[in-house]
Amino acid sequence: MIDIATLAKQSGIAAHTLRYYDSRGLITAVSRSGLKRVYADGVWLNLRLIHLGQKVGMSLQQIDAAFGLSSQIAVRRETFNLQAQAVAEQIRHLQTMQALLQHLSACAHAQHLDCPEFQALLNEVLPQQQ
Template structure:
């Protein structure tokens, strides 16, 4: 069993790299809990650092704070493997869309057409953007 120590919000901020305002916000949202106060400074168990790392990892993977919050139980993190697979599939879709966008931009940059507006690949990207398909694709992958 690992021994936890009590650290104040300043030390948590220093070790996690998060500003105290973010720590207070996470506490307000129920993502972390302080154990009390020393004067005006919130106190936390040192295991809050692992929890903050899990939150950061979840956010990096594209999970919302609400989704991350649902992964925490009184016993600790409980991560649904199906949810991880769904997020991985979503990331794969984002990667494919970003690759297609990159390839289109690279082509437009090297296109021998006299102007970008005469480039067929650039025209296709414009049509998709004009129909809102680019934004819809990006938004649907952020949910």
Template sequence: MEILDIGEVAERTGVPASALRYYDEIGLVTSVGRRGLRRQFGPETIWQLSLISLGKKAGFSLKEIAAMFGKASVVELPRQTLHARADEIDNQIRDLTVLRDMLRHVADCPAPSHLECPRFRKLLRVASRPASRR
């Protein structure tokens, strides 16, 4: 079994050693020992860190991500939770698209006053609606 030093793991994954130590302390990853004061990790740590990074990018908390790691490093991805999160991301994309369009229009609008511009006023109405009604 290939054993990786904390510095090697940090270099390969881009995850700072301080984060690796924290993840080890809270049980997200598990060090297999130490060489002097430096923690050593198994090769599975690399894919675990990739999943942690992906989970964080998707908006999951470390606690939620930890729940996805079962016993013996078995990943238990809750499909319903993933679908719900994907739906939330779709809503964020729609909201951000409206915001982007508004900013571009405001930057380029030839109207003397933005409030005189019908398109700007429409964008304001859409932006002020609750997300569930957009």
């Protein structure tokens, strides 16, 4: 068992954030010690799953739906498949931006706007508005 103050200190998550997670059902206090909420040791798993979801760009609602934190933990694979596709798209976009920056640092053209490779990369990163 761990009280909210200790959990906040050990996890690095502010107590008000932990209370918010509790109000959303993402974590659940098992009792109170005076005015302090007390959590079972299993709360660490939920916090790790929340952190994982946030790292890959999921909202708390998506995290809850994917892991079933407010009910029984049950992996929703379709949610992860969609998020994996979104992460893959972000990676492709970042790789194109990296190529653009690397090209800019090594481009032999006096003016970048005269460089066809720069123009092509720019159009990939930021397509022209129609």
